[in-house]
Amino acid sequence: MARIVIDMDNVMADLTAHYVNSYEASHGIKLDLQALHGVPEGEVLPEGLVHKLLRSAGFFRTAPVIPGSQEVIKALMEKYEVFIVSAAMEFPLSLKEKLEWLNEHFPFISWHNIVFCGSKTIVEADIMIDDYDKNLRHFKGRQLLFTAPHNVHLADYERVNNWEDVAAALGVEVPAARV
Incomplete structure (x- = not known):
């Protein structure tokens, strides 16, 4: 998988x-x-x-959830081994808050599949979805750049503008009414 x-x-x-x-x-x-x-x-x-x-x-x-993320990640979990990886160490308050946020909005993701780190350069997987060039540029697998205002001018990666694009790029189907 x-x-x-x-x-x-x-x-x-x-x-x-x-x-x-x-x-x-x-x-x-x-x-x-x-x-x-x-x-x-x-x-x-x-x-x-x-x-x-x-x-x-x-x-x-208290951050808002990006629309479609919950439904598409659930669908991805049926086809892929999914890990949430966040470079959270720079902001120590974020550790507890991010875990609480995930538990509230993504209760279907096990704590076994959540990784808080300082640098993502140690991450090994087949696919990475991230909004930052600094995280993708050293990643050896398939790199999906999730569109955010700060990265709109980058053209070096496979771009996904939203979670509907993620579902299409990774071959999972989510009923249109849910995304």
């Missing part, structure tokens, strides 16, 4: 929308998501606020 590793942030959890919503809630200013295309993730918000949010209690726990 082929092994797939799936990133969490901006692949399963919509951190970009979470940054924008958090900024609007605290500053009363709504940012245009289209204006963020091509902007490095750490510069999405003014004044280095992304790094403050990433170190804030509750931030990772």
